[in-house]
Amino acid sequence: MKASAFDYVRPPDLAGVLDMLRQFSGAKLIAGGQSLLPLLNLRLARPTLLIDIGRTEALRAIEDRGTHVRIGAAVTHAELEDCLIPDCPMLRTVAGGIAYRAIRNRGTVGGSLAHADPAADWPLAMAALGATVVVEGKAGHRRLPADGFMLGAFQTRLEEDELVVAVDVPKLSPDARYGYYKFCRKTGEFPEASAAAVFDPFSRTARLYLGALSGPPQPLHDLAATIARQGLAAIADVAIADAVDRVAAGDSIERRMRCAAVTRALKEVFAE
Amino acid sequence: MKHQGIGARVPRKEDARFLHGRGQYVSDIILPGQSEVAFLRSPAAHAVLRGIAKPRGLESVVFTAADLAGIQPITAQCTVPGYKVSVQDPLARGKVRYAGELIAMAVAPSRAVAEDIAEQIVLDLDELPALVDAHAARATTTRIHEEWEDNLFLILNYDNGFEEHASKASVVVEREVSMARQAMVPLEGKAIVADWDFRADQLIVYTSTQVPHVIRIGLAQSLGLEEGRIRVIAPDVGGGFGYKCVLQPEEICVAWLALTYKRPFRYVEDRREHLIAGANSRQHHYRLRAHADERGRLLALDAEVTVDGGAYSNWPFTVALEPGQATGNLPGPYDIKGYRCKTYCVATNKPGFLPYRGVARTSVCFAIELLMDAIARKVGREPWEVRRENLVTAQAMPYINVTRKHYDSGDYPKSLDTVRREIDLDLWRARQLRSEPDGRRIGIGFASYCEQSAHGTSVFAAWGLPLIPGYDQATVRLVADGSLEVRVGVHSHGQGMETTLAQIAHEVLGTDIANIRVIHGDTGMTPFSTGTYASRSIVMAGGAVAKSCEALIPRLLAIGSHLMQCASNTVQYMPGRVVGPQSSVSVREIAQAWYRQPQLLPPDVDVNGLEATIGYKPQVDTGAFSYASHAAVVAVDVDMGSVEILDYVIAEDCGRMVNPMVVDGQTMGGAAQGIGTALFEESPYDVNGQPLASTFMDYLLPGPTEVPKFRIYHTETLSPYTAFGIKGMGEGGAIAPPAVLFNAVNDALRGLNVEVSETPLTPRRLLAAIERASAQRAPASVRSARE
Incomplete structure (x- = not known):
């Protein structure tokens, strides 16, 4: 149960990631790898290149944007479990219930949305929160509602050269x-x-x-x-x-x- | 010195290395120039193997049955009438009989590259109908083994007074129960490193096994090699559970590579291989008919048992062990006078059945205990009451049961009384009358069992197996500084025997257990034993350690009295010393004399010195019977079909406990596995014999949040036949949980008329049972409206 051979790169920034994604059609993004690594080891996925975005700074931030909170795609479940975002308390509840802590330490919000397992937590939670998925690609910047981002099991509206960079979660009122x-x-x-x-x-x-x-x-x-x-x-x-x-x-x-x-x-x- | 002998709760000596991550398992052994082996396994459950095409240019690193010249197939004989022998080539030859069967092996510097090569091998397979269901396999004309006239490994028929006692019964209760197939899932799967030692002129095989000496015999036979030219080393083993008590085809293949190429090769089973090719236990089906009186006294039991034996019989225990144990143990701890049982062991296209912790008793306990509750419901009494009236009493001990098993000692009703008291049945019965705020339903379940342990020669000889346990030997050696080496042929892989055998040696000689080294797991360093299985090691090896230590005492007395210049009849042995009328000498001083100052020894000194190898087996070798009762409280969520265990109590008796903490650990580990069998673990197959649970995504194990805190109570009823009255207890924890949890769920749902009887109790099975029951309850008009 060992992966077949692949190349691995960790571009220095988001522009580098997008470049690599454009150049190599057989490439696969990896952040936490909690779904991808088992698929690699089972040889069900055989990408020729893994582009590691787990440490890409631009994807790692949690920012208050006034009406909403922007969660970077490579923010881990554990990071959301460990911080209380006052106007988005549900994020913490959901994050803390994902799989086991060991998985939460590595798995990411963007990875979960892009992998699109129908049973996963974030596609459901983000739809209910009315969140917006922010993606970047050749065609530039797109904002897609979380409801509808998943098209089917393991299928999303992402194009081949696109990646999820963040998800914007609207703030709730104190009465919510x-x-x-x-x-x-x-x-x-x-x-x-x-x-x-x-x-x-x-x-x-x-x-x-x-x-x-x-x-x-x-x-x-x-x-x-x-x-x-x-x-x-x-x-x-x-x-x-x-x-x-x-x-x-x-x-x-x-x-x-x-x-x-x-x-x-x-x-x-x-x-x- | 703090009490360290038998009965002391001393911490385990081996834990320091395990808890610091310094255990040494086969996978930790890396030899210079070692190659890795990957197996190509059959993708089909049942097929004619027409051809195997090796990848071009890689022919020299790919091996098939045709390359393994001179290897003997695995064939396990057994003298039970009608038993049919299966022939299993380590690498398949001509036909494959289960998905996951070994077909070829690829060798490379790394496992990943070996897998790259293995997946390039092209198979020409002609698929045959897969026999997935044991009942269907009995009826079909398709043959798993062409030379057989049917697909039955064997049929057992047993009858002892059935008609006579059944005719007195006024109540008849019928039930069907079944257990799913599952894997044993040790943390460490199979793992083998084999190498050639030119200096010793020996094949060295490191393997994760419970039975190193047995593997040496098996490999010698398979490879056609003199036994002395094989040394088998079992280092730390990450769980056995029966999975590693037989000769493995992988062991033969990797040993053949090292023998042929005279260099090291390694194979480590991965989890996917384990879940596919290791789906080999528990799958039994029972049709039961209880003949009872109006109080629920079980007068006669009629059973038809079907064991799904898989494709091949194992060496040396054979697949006959499972149906034999099922037939012999179904009456359980009960005083039943009439018993008739017909047991079919059917060949199917699945991995060959192996004896998993509990060996058939988990299934028979499940069967008889669900039946016991069904009888209680039928006669309108509390299940514990009916159970108690049927149990063999303490006054009846020793008791010969209806299958002629000799229950040596115990107070079975007392263990049931203990769990009833400790679970606080009355409190829960009162709470059941109120409804729970969260809508769940509460249920309480009970189960009792007895567990034959350390059964020896006479029992196994009756089966005519290829290898029958006899005397177990231990070698003890006092070395020059007075510390003690203990060598045993059994293997400790979770049983804590590096500690408990030291405690037994301490009990006899008084040596501080810190200065006792227990050496095991190496045929080159230990006396012969058939190894660790059947809850035998603490009785057999423990007895042998005691006898060997006792043999040193007269020798110590003789040297000690000479050193003190006093008559030998004036001295006595005290812990660590020989004490005379005026003075004493320590064991250390005596050892110094033997090894370093022999001029001080008496002229007639025993020339065997301070080392002894003595064999042991109990006076009566039909087994020491441990026993227990379990009780549990569950909360059942009838919307989701989930079961939460709210409380779990165990009252067990394994005779004299060498180390109660080790007994607790063994009980908890076993009970956790029993919960897995009850609620989670299942190796399902589709109609083509394809395994459907090949990763932990699909094969669920209980985790820390699913295993409750077990409350364990002990009593100590000594075995009259064993050294110190010790009984084996390694398997017991795994026996009762499915029975007790299903009885608890059925208790919770009795108001809904729901009875579940098929493991594991998945939400889907539970909800399906609830829906079936509600469809039956619904008036006809409502029913038709729904349909």
């Missing part, structure tokens, strides 16, 4: 509430079912997403809007089941788990 629930067979595993909800009366935000599907996280907008208007108590279980059915096909067991995940995420939001 969120819920994040995932069910994993054991600590550290990818979830069987997951859901995220963000309700902010100040910005009239009501977002509810279902994750761990066969493809990207799916929004339950209507249900979220109804809950924002009427409160959770007014929502019957069957309304949740119907909303889940509309966005995700699955057998009765998957449906049962998904409904429970949505219910529990919502209960977190509205917990006293």
